[in-house]
Amino acid sequence: MQPLTRWQKVIAYAALAVVGLWTAWGLFAIWVMWFDPHR
Amino acid sequence: MKLSAEARDVVETCMRQRRIGDKERAEIEAVIAALPQDRVLLAKNVVSNPVGDLPRYSIHIRLQHMLTFTTFLTLAFTGLPIHFFEAVWAEPFNSVLGGVGITRIVHRTIAVLMVLSMVYHLMTITLGPWAQWRAGRLDWRRTMLPNWKDLRDLRADVRYFAGRGDMRPEMDKFNYKQKIHYFAAAFGNLVMVVSGTSFLFPEFWNWLLPAAIASEWQELMRLSHPHEALLALLVIAFWHWYNVHLAPGRFPMQWTFLTGRITREHQIEEHFLEYLRNLVELPEERRAVIDMLESRELVAEAAPGGKRR
Numbered sequence: 001m002q003p004l005t006r007w008q009k010v011i012a013y014a015a016l017a018v019v020g021l022w023t024a025w026g027l028f029a030i031w032v033m034w035f036d037p038h039r
Numbered sequence: 040m041k042l043s044a045e046a047r048d049v050v051e052t053c054m055r056q057r058r059i060g061d062k063e064r065a066e067i068e069a070v071i072a073a074l075p076q077d078r079v080l081l082a083k084n085v086v087s088n089p090v091g092d093l094p095r096y097s098i099h100i101r102l103q104h105m106l107t108f109t110t111f112l113t114l115a116f117t118g119l120p121i122h123f124f125e126a127v128w129a130e131p132f133n134s135v136l137g138g139v140g141i142t143r144i145v146h147r148t149i150a151v152l153m154v155l156s157m158v159y160h161l162m163t164i165t166l167g168p169w170a171q172w173r174a175g176r177l178d179w180r181r182t183m184l185p186n187w188k189d190l191r192d193l194r195a196d197v198r199y200f201a202g203r204g205d206m207r208p209e210m211d212k213f214n215y216k217q218k219i220h221y222f223a224a225a226f227g228n229l230v231m232v233v234s235g236t237s238f239l240f241p242e243f244w245n246w247l248l249p250a251a252i253a254s255e256w257q258e259l260m261r262l263s264h265p266h267e268a269l270l271a272l273l274v275i276a277f278w279h280w281y282n283v284h285l286a287p288g289r290f291p292m293q294w295t296f297l298t299g300r301i302t303r304e305h306q307i308e309e310h311f312l313e314y315l316r317n318l319v320e321l322p323e324e325r326r327a328v329i330d331m332l333e334s335r336e337l338v339a340e341a342a343p344g345g346k347r348r
Contacts, residue, residue, distance in 0.1 A: 001087050001288065001304065008090065012292035019279050022112060026273040029119050032126070033269065 040074035040339055042315075045188070046209055049180065049312045053319040056176045063322075070318055070325045073338045078206050082307040084335050085328070091300025093317050093324065095212075099163045104296050106156035110149050115272050117146040122265050150235055157228060181212045181313070185222075189215035212313040220278055227271040234260035234267070303327075 004012065042050065050071065054064060075081055096104075120132035124139040133139040164183070171177040180186065193215045195208035213221070237244045237260040245253045283293045288304055295301050306314045317324050332338045 001089055001302070004089055004291075009291070011297075012294075015292050016284055018112075019276060019284065022115075022272070023276045023280070025115060025119075026269065026276055029115075029269050029272065032119065032123055032128075033265070036123075 040071055040076050042071065043209060046312060046315055049178075049211075050315050050319060052178055053316045056178065057319060059319065066322075066325065067319055070329055071315070073329060073332055075332075075337050075339050078209075078307060078311060080337065082304050084337060085303045085307065085331055087302035087304040089302060090294040091298045092303040093301050093306050093314075093321070094299065095295055095301040095306075096299040097163075097167075098299065099159070099167075101296060101299055103156055103160045103163065106152065106159070110153035110156060111271075111275075113149045114146060114153065115268060117142050117149070118265070118268055121146055147239065150232075153228075154232055157232070181316070183213050183218055183221050185215075185218050189218060207308060209311040210309055212310055212316075214309055216282075224271070224275065227267055230263055230267045231271075234264040238264070 050067070054067065059067065116132075117136075120129040121139060121142050123129045124133060124142075129139075133142045136142045136145060168177055168182060180188075188211070192208040192210050195204060196210075196215070198204045199207050237257060241257060244256060248256055282289070283296075284290060288302075288308070293305075301310070303314075306317065318328070
């Protein structure tokens with residue numbers, strides 16, 4: 001596999017960060033649903 | 040390489056549909072004969088551009104993926120503060136947009152966009168194969184439709200990962216795992232659209248359903264909308280973690296969703312039958328693989344001009 005250029009690395013790691021934030025939001029949602037404030 | 044019966048059928052179908060002449064057919068057969076029998080050896084030795092070498096997704100599919108992930112993530116980020124609008128943490132989220140009333144409008148507007156993206160996708164997956172069928176180039180094995188081979192591939196892949204096989208199965212353009220995820224996402228989408236419309240248009244659903252189950256239906260939809268959303272959010276996040284970012288050969292990211300192209304290494308490892316079609320359809324790929332095999336002295340010994348080891 002050929003190495004990535006600098007800009008390709010920026011795009012790839014930014015996508016990785018989006019999936020990280022997305023997972024964090026999912027875990028936060030589990031926490032919220034577990035302690036459902038409507039109950 | 041001596042092809043399996045399934046691989047031979049894929050190659051013959053592709054050559055027939057592309058109306059390949061005798062001269063080109065001989066060239067394709069020579070390239071296939073020159074491939075080493077060991078597909079792992081082949082995948083490890085090809086030179087791959089990380090942003091992709093071989094065509095996989097059209098611009099329509101890439102646009103639909105972009106529409107789906109932007110609408111899906113926006114819906115997830117706005118949906119939670121709407122569902123728990125009384126919670127202390129939800130207030131700042133709603134305030135940023137101008138209050139829960141505005142968050143609801145944003146959520147519903149984006150939901151309409153997601154439904155339109157779904158319609159766009161349905162049009163692509165029906166009109167695309169229809170055009171291919173009209174041109175005499177449709178091979179159903181190249182689509183998302185499940186078949187018995189997927190079950191055999193699943194079994195063979197589990198055996199491989201358990202250390203009881205030398206090579207992964209010869210999988211098609213979409214493998215069993217991708218088909219499971221695709222239909223799971225399609226089902227999830229349907230649940231979200233049906234439950235979402237039951238909040239927006241309760242009269243319609245009351246009119247449509249028998250009176251005995253109409254009230255239970257609304258209750259069921261109120262439970263399923265947030266829970267299906269959470270399930271989809273996490274399942275699809277972890278699917279991306281492994282298959283797009285962290286699987287060997289993919290880190291830091293697989294580029295297919297942007298460039299529409301897949302790396303040669305990935306195509307050979309996970310979609311070998313599609314790679315054979317690439318050899319039939321792309322003369323430049325035949326030249327590239329022959330150059331690689333000759334430079335690394337990997338031409339199969341059975342091939343004309345092949346070296347005996």
